[in-house]
Amino acid sequence: MRRFLKNSIIFTVGIIISLYFIDSVYSKVYNNSTPRNKTQYILSLKKGEKLDYVFLGSSRVENVIIPSIIKELTGNKTLNLGTQGAKLDDINIFLKLLIDRQIKIKRLFVQVDYTYNYVSSSDIVRSQSLPFIKSNSVIKEYLKKVDSNYYKNYYIPFYRYGANDYRIGFREFIASLINKKSTADFETGYVPIYGSIINNNDQISSLPIEIIETNKVINEIDALCKANNIQVTYFCSPFCSKLKTNNYLLKLKSKLPNFQDFSSVIKEDSLFKNCSHLNKAGAEKFTRHIVKKLNL
Amino acid sequence: MLFNSFTFLFFFIIVFFLYWFPLKNKTKAQNIFILLASYIFYAWWNWQFLGLIILSTIVDYFVGNELYKQKDIKKRKYFLALSIVFNLGLLCYFKYSNFFIENWIIAWESIGFQSNVTSLNIILPVGISFYTFQTMSYTIDVYRNKIKPTNSIINFATFVAFFPQLVAGPIERASHLLPQFSLKRTFNYSYATSGVKLILWGLFKKVVIADTCATYVNVIFDNYEVMNTLSLILGAVYFAFQIYGDFSGYSDIAIGLSRILGFDLKQNFNKPYFSRNIAEFWRRWHISLSTWFRDYLYIPLGGSRGKTIVKVRNVFAIFLVSGFWHGANWTFVFWGLLNALYFVPSLLLNNNRKYLDAITIGFNRIGLINLMNILITFLLTILAWVFFRANSISEAFSYLNRLFSNLNFSFQYMSIERYNFEALMLLFFFIMIEWFSRNYESPFIGKFKKVYFSATIILIILLGVYSKHSDFIYFQF
Numbered sequence: 001m002r003r004f005l006k007n008s009i010i011f012t013v014g015i016i017i018s019l020y021f022i023d024s025v026y027s028k029v030y031n032n033s034t035p036r037n038k039t040q041y042i043l044s045l046k047k048g049e050k051l052d053y054v055f056l057g058s059s060r061v062e063n064v065i066i067p068s069i070i071k072e073l074t075g076n077k078t079l080n081l082g083t084q085g086a087k088l089d090d091i092n093i094f095l096k097l098l099i100d101r102q103i104k105i106k107r108l109f110v111q112v113d114y115t116y117n118y119v120s121s122s123d124i125v126r127s128q129s130l131p132f133i134k135s136n137s138v139i140k141e142y143l144k145k146v147d148s149n150y151y152k153n154y155y156i157p158f159y160r161y162g163a164n165d166y167r168i169g170f171r172e173f174i175a176s177l178i179n180k181k182s183t184a185d186f187e188t189g190y191v192p193i194y195g196s197i198i199n200n201n202d203q204i205s206s207l208p209i210e211i212i213e214t215n216k217v218i219n220e221i222d223a224l225c226k227a228n229n230i231q232v233t234y235f236c237s238p239f240c241s242k243l244k245t246n247n248y249l250l251k252l253k254s255k256l257p258n259f260q261d262f263s264s265v266i267k268e269d270s271l272f273k274n275c276s277h278l279n280k281a282g283a284e285k286f287t288r289h290i291v292k293k294l295n296l
Numbered sequence: 297m298l299f300n301s302f303t304f305l306f307f308f309i310i311v312f313f314l315y316w317f318p319l320k321n322k323t324k325a326q327n328i329f330i331l332l333a334s335y336i337f338y339a340w341w342n343w344q345f346l347g348l349i350i351l352s353t354i355v356d357y358f359v360g361n362e363l364y365k366q367k368d369i370k371k372r373k374y375f376l377a378l379s380i381v382f383n384l385g386l387l388c389y390f391k392y393s394n395f396f397i398e399n400w401i402i403a404w405e406s407i408g409f410q411s412n413v414t415s416l417n418i419i420l421p422v423g424i425s426f427y428t429f430q431t432m433s434y435t436i437d438v439y440r441n442k443i444k445p446t447n448s449i450i451n452f453a454t455f456v457a458f459f460p461q462l463v464a465g466p467i468e469r470a471s472h473l474l475p476q477f478s479l480k481r482t483f484n485y486s487y488a489t490s491g492v493k494l495i496l497w498g499l500f501k502k503v504v505i506a507d508t509c510a511t512y513v514n515v516i517f518d519n520y521e522v523m524n525t526l527s528l529i530l531g532a533v534y535f536a537f538q539i540y541g542d543f544s545g546y547s548d549i550a551i552g553l554s555r556i557l558g559f560d561l562k563q564n565f566n567k568p569y570f571s572r573n574i575a576e577f578w579r580r581w582h583i584s585l586s587t588w589f590r591d592y593l594y595i596p597l598g599g600s601r602g603k604t605i606v607k608v609r610n611v612f613a614i615f616l617v618s619g620f621w622h623g624a625n626w627t628f629v630f631w632g633l634l635n636a637l638y639f640v641p642s643l644l645l646n647n648n649r650k651y652l653d654a655i656t657i658g659f660n661r662i663g664l665i666n667l668m669n670i671l672i673t674f675l676l677t678i679l680a681w682v683f684f685r686a687n688s689i690s691e692a693f694s695y696l697n698r699l700f701s702n703l704n705f706s707f708q709y710m711s712i713e714r715y716n717f718e719a720l721m722l723l724f725f726f727i728m729i730e731w732f733s734r735n736y737e738s739p740f741i742g743k744f745k746k747v748y749f750s751a752t753i754i755l756i757i758l759l760g761v762y763s764k765h766s767d768f769i770y771f772q773f
Contacts, residue, residue: 001316001483015753022757162762170758171714 019157026161026173030131033176038083039128041186042097043136050104052076053296055189056091057111058122059084060237064278065109066287067188073291080189082111088217089121093129093142095221099228100138108225108232109294112259116252117212121146127164192280197240197272206244211251218256233294234259238266238286240275265289297340299549300503307337308553315557316483323480327454330557334459338423341463345421348386349462353453355382356431360438360445360452372439379435383428390421395624423463425621429588431456434470436592443471451477460553464546466564466584473561481558490737491555493749497738498548500752505726506541507761509534512719515712517685520695524704527716528695532678535685537723540569543582548738567734569677569727570655572669574638575648577677585621589614600643611643612636627683627692634680654735722759 035041053076055065061082070078081094091110098105126147132139133154144150153160161168174180184191218234225232234256236249241264249261266272266289271282278286290296297304311333319326339346359379366372388396397413404411434455437443446452455474461467516523516531523531547564554561564584571577578586590599597610612633619632642648655670657663679696686692708716733739740749 001485004483004485004488007489014750015757018754018757022754158757162757162760164763165761166763169763 016157023157023161026158026168027131027134029173029177030168031135034179034181035186036172036176036180036182037128038081038094038186038189039097039125039132039139041189042081042094042101043132045098045101045103048102048104050077050106051079052106053078053109054098054103054105054107055080055082055109055111056086056094057082057237058086058115059191060113060276061111062189062191063193063273064237064283064286065290066190066283068190069284069287070291070296073288074296076106076296078188082189083122083125085122085124087118087120087122088112088115088215088221089119089142089146090125092217092221092224093121093125093139095224096138096142097136099224100136105228105230107296108230110221110232110234111237112218112234112252112256113236113263114207114248116215116218116255117208117210119215119217124167127167130160130164131168133160190283192283193273193277194279195273196279197269197274207246207248209246209248211248211255214255232258235290235294236261236263237276238272238278238282239263240269240272241267242269243275260294262286262290262293297337299546299553300499303340307333312556320483321480323478324450326481327448327450327477330459331450331454331457334454334457334462337459338457338462341422342419345419345424348390348421348424349427349457350453352383352386352428352431353449353456355379356435356456357446357449357452359435361447363435363438364445376435376439380432383432387424387428390418390424392624393418426465426467427456427462429467429585430470433467433588433592434474437470443474446470446474446478448478458554458559460550460557460559461561464543464550465582466547466550466561467588468561468584473559476559483558487558488556491552493738493740494548494552494555496552496749496752496756497740498545498550498552500756501541501545501548503756503760503762504541505722506538506545508719508722508759509538509541511712511761512710512714512716513538513685515710516716517695519711520691520698523698523702523716524706524708525699525702526705527708527710528699528702530716530720531695532682532685532699533723534719535681536569536674536678537726539681539684540565541726563737567655567730569674570670570731570734571673572651572655572666573642573647573673574635574676575642576651577673578635578639585618589618593617600648604644607643608640611639615639622684626689627686630689630692631680631684634683638676638680 030040033040035044052074053067053070055061055067055078059082061080062084063082065078065080065082067078067080070076083090083094086094095108121142126143129139129143130153133143134140140154143153147153149159149163153163161173222232224230236252236259239245243263245263249263253259253261266278266282266286268282271278271285273279273282297307311329315326315329319329335346335349338349356379359375362375363372366375400413401411434443434445434452438445446455451474454477455468455470458468458473513531513535516527516534520528520531544565551561551563562584564582566580566583568577568580571580594610594614597613598606599610600607615632615636616629617632619628619630619635622628622631639648642650655666657667657670682695683689683692686695710716729739733741740752742748
């Protein structure tokens, strides 16, 4: 028994040391590799860099705003920081990271729709932030607030990589290690999607009937923008003609005076991939539309 | 409480220390303690169903003793019937009620009538298929005078609820496991370390092989209408390894845990995908269930003796029942039927007892024939697995129809942000390890066993799938 226990202890200590070692290797690689997601991209931006326009939001920004068109029409440098599944808390952290990197932003555009009713974050942004939990104080604070596994992720070696293996596990680690380029172009941040709503049976949903009194994340974003002299505009990206809006966007407008409702500006359903996402042709049309409407 | 969870790790560490230190050399106290630990283990999932295990234990303990006392054949038959009806009744109610009700409704509707019967809201208790079969084997063996009943209800209850194998087997026989509860257990270093090796290898098979394959299998089977032929072939292959890694991994962990506590459980898998025909496959796959059906169904029906028609009937009976045991869905029955069809030629040609020797592949004619036979058997097996995995028989046929008609063999990028072929590298590596260690229970052998052991730990850490915590497939059976 003594021999068994002795070997078990050696075995356990060996595992713990291995976990610490692998954790540090993973973290080092993620901190030094070519960006493969938007969190990494923001952290790789040069301190003090100037950006004319920044768009924040979910895939309804990522797949919808084409910075190259804005640049072509206005000559202004634009960055699309929309991320699949992003919620208001994620938008908030992106803004905080940009401010922390001392990025000078002339105008900020934040996409808001039914997300106004929620104070939540997306597991995609959360897991992509985990490699920086120890190296970036802004991310540390954000995760402390939104991550229910914060203490496990922070204190148990390798836990964050194991528990989020789908996004930051071995496969992503190898891709980062060899500096494999992401399919997305982070210089602009736009990710096109193809296909048309006509060819699929999209589940048409509706916007909420009720709206919450106030959203504290929006208040925080407003305060941050004011403190850093950033002009912020909230907007709603287009929806297809079949969406039931339930007057929700009118209620939203009453909450956010600087809100622009673009929900019905694209009339042709053929320009949508599904009811909430424009396809590439739709994104081109919409981007040209907002250049005029927002006086970019 | 899953074996691959931190909760179980802490649970087992506590069990280990209490079992081997304060309770050392106190066999009765150790048994009571294992029984309590087993009940806690089960109650962690759903305490309400603990009553079923206790009820099953009491009924079969009582029946076992009555069978031993009774000399009257009629009364003995009556008691045996009581045990079988009770255990199968539990199984039928909890596992098959809705299946029978739904088919009843469909049958009436097909002839234009509406049935007022509605399906019931029944939860399937984890492990019910395993422990009912284990307790039934006890009463049948007592009835056949193969074993004497135990006079200790604690030992019997521990045999029924023994936590390492309670929820997914191996299905133990009373003749093998029950006497071990009466023996004094002394800690044996080499036996315990062999257990640790099995646990580690089982964990590798579960979290690295099975759960990686599951990621691909789920997306391919759920979206088979848009998958190309290569993806569909790979989906079936991945599922073959998912179910093997999952179930044999669980069995290895169960056997390993038992060894650390000083118990021996029977081997449940013996490298089944290296089988040279279907009969050999069934001697190597889920051995505890196959032998259960052989001993308590196939042989009583006449086995492979008698007229050809009787032999064929017996083969179909055992495979159809085996299929139905796996789940209340026609897909499982069809899977059993396919396996029966595969098996019958071996039976008729009298080569079902062929290939009892060790598997070898050399650069000669026999080696090549062996390789061909292994590949053909594997292909037949994966074809049957499609029915096992699909949600309905028609879905399985649609899957196969697309597989044979699409004929596009390109690498497909899937919604899980991975190419269809990506898990193949891992599988190739796994097959190589399995092949070179085919005559051993784990691959930690030879001069470099410590290196292999350490490498496996690192691979479990690096390649294990932890984000989508998957239950063991056989829990649902």
